[in-house]
Amino acid sequence: MIVLGISCYYHDSSVCIVRDGKIVAVAAEERFTRKKHDNGFPNNALRFCLDSLGLNINEVDMVSFYEKPILKFDRVLDQHVRYFPKSFKMFVRTIPEWLKERLGIRKKLKKMGYMGKIIFVEHHLSHAAASFYVSPFKKADILTVDGVGEWATTTKGFGNGLKIKLTDQINFPHSLGLFYSAMTAYLGFRVNNGEYKVMGLAAYGKAEVYREKISKLINLHDNGGYSLNMKYFSYEYKDKMPSKKLCNFLGGEVRRADGRVLQRHKNIAASVQELLEKVVFGMLNQMYKERSCPNLVLSGGVALNSVVNGKIINNTPYKKLFITPDPGDGGGALGSALYACACLEKKRPNGKNLVYLGPDFSKFNIEGILERHSLDISYECFSDESELIEKTVGFILKNKVIGWFQGRMEWGPRALGNRSILAQATSLKMKDIVNLKVKKRESFRPFAPVILEECVKDYFEISGELSKSTDYMLMVYPVKEEVKKKIPAIVHVNGTGRLQTIKKESNLLYYSLVKSYYKKTGIPVLLNTSFNIRGEPIVCTPQDAVKCFLSTDIDYLVIGNYLVKKRRKNV
C-alpha cells in the first residue's frame, strides 16, 4: 500500500511517501522553491517523492492530509465573528485565501489526476503519530504542543502499539506556541522563523528581571493546564501578535527587526524561555501521574525548543524521551501518512532511517554541474572514500571551512551531515570565521556540534539513557566543565551545546569523517552548521551547493566524491 502524506498552507509545506509501512521519501517544499518556510501547495516536493519511486499519482492508494481544513476554517470564522469588527483587516486578507486555496485540497488533487481516496487526519493527531509511530516505544505518554491546529493548541494522551488516544486538549486562543511566537515578534524576530533565536538569546539574559511580569502572561492551573492572559495578545484578530497592552506592560515598544538587541531584550527572552519550561514541566509532571508510564513522546512545533527538551528528563519523572526529526508542521505530512498506515495496514513503520530521505544526485549530475562552473572552480575526483576523508580532515585541521554535500538530503529543519558546513570546534575564533565567511548571522546565536555517539557522555552532562533524538539535533545539554576549553566554538554562553550524535549505522561517511578527525586530534567533535546563507533554506541540489559555495568564503566544497576549490581570480 502506498500512502502519500501532505502538509501545507500554514508553514513548512512537506510531502512524504510511506510504502508498505516503510518511509521511503520525505521532502519540504522550501528546499525546491528556495523560499524559507514555504507554505504553498508542495508541487515540487510531491513531484520529487513520486519521481524518486517512479510512480504516477494514480498509483498512490491513499492521500492523507495533515489537518481537517473545514474544522480549521470553522475556527477562523469563529475568530472573525467573535472579534467583529476589529477583525476586518484580517478577514479581508484571509477569507479569499481560504476560499480560493485552502479548502480546495480535493479539487487540487483531482486536477492533478488523482482519483483515489483522501483522508484528513486531525492536526495534533498527525503530530502525535509523527513522533509515536517512529519512536522505539511500544507504550508511551504523548504530549503535542504547537501554535494551533484546528481548535487544539496542546493535546495529551498515550500510545500503545498501533493505537493513539489523545484524551485532553487545550483550545485556541490559549496556546503555548503562539505565546512564544508573540514574544518572538515582540523581540523583533520573524514569527515561525525567529523562535530559535529567542531560545539562543535567552542564555544571555537574567530571567529574574522580568520573571514576575512575564509570569503574569500565563495562568497555570492545578491540573497542569494553562491559559493565556489574552489582554496582552492580539493574534486573534490582528496580524500583529503582541498587543499595545503588552508593550506598555513590558515598558517598551516592539523591537524593530534592524534595531539593536539590548540587555532588556535578552532578559525578556530569558524569562519567556523560563516560563515556557515551567509550563511544559508542569504539564508533564501532572501527565505522568495519570499512567506512570516511563516513556514520553513529544511533538508539535514547541518540541523544536531543544533547551526544554534537554531538561525534561531531569525535571520530570519520565525516564525516556523521543521526538521525531521534524516535530513541527513539516512533520505533519509524515504523521498523517503513518496514522493512515497504522489504521488501515495495521503496521508501524520501520524507523531505521528517519532522516536521509530527500533527493540525491548521481556522479553524472554532480560532474555536469561542476563542469558548468569550471571557469570559477577546479575539482578533483576521489575514487577512494577514505582518501577523500583524509584530505578533508587535513583541511579542517588547517582551520578551513568545508561545505559537505553527500547522498540524500536530510528531512527536517536541521542539517545532519549531508548538507552541512563543517569546521574545527577547537578555537573560539572559528565561530567568527564561519560567521564572517558564510553565515553572517546574529552574533548571539551559537553553533552546534556533531559528536561521535560513543564519546557523548565524556563531553556532555547527560543523565540516564541517551535519547535517540540527539541524532536529530533536538537536545541541548551542558558541556562538561573539563572539556569546555577543548571545543569553545560550539559552547554557548551558558555552557551548553545543541549536539548531534552520530553513529556508524546512521551515516557511515559522515561518521568516518568525524572518527578520522578524532583519531588525529583526540577530539570527537566538529562544528556542524546548515549549508545555506542567512535567510535561505538549506541547499538541496548540487547547483544550490555550488552557488552557495561561490557566493560565500567557504574554503572547500566536498560534493559526492569531488573535492572542489575556487579558482583564484586575477584582479
Next chain:
Amino acid sequence: MSMIGGLKRITTLCILTIIYFLGIGMMAFFLKLFGVKKSEKKGWVSRENMKIGLLEEMF
C-alpha cells in the same frame, strides 16, 4: 468625470461593506447551526466530553 469616478468608488465601498456585514451575519448563523461546539473552559478539556457539531461529524 472625477465626480462619477468618486461616486463609483463610494458605491463599491458601500456594496463591499454590505457584503462584509452580511457575510459576518451569515457566518455567525452558520457557526451557530453547524460549527464545532467547543467548550469555553480554559485549560485542559476532556476530548471525551466534547460536543460534536455537524461540521465535525461530516469531516
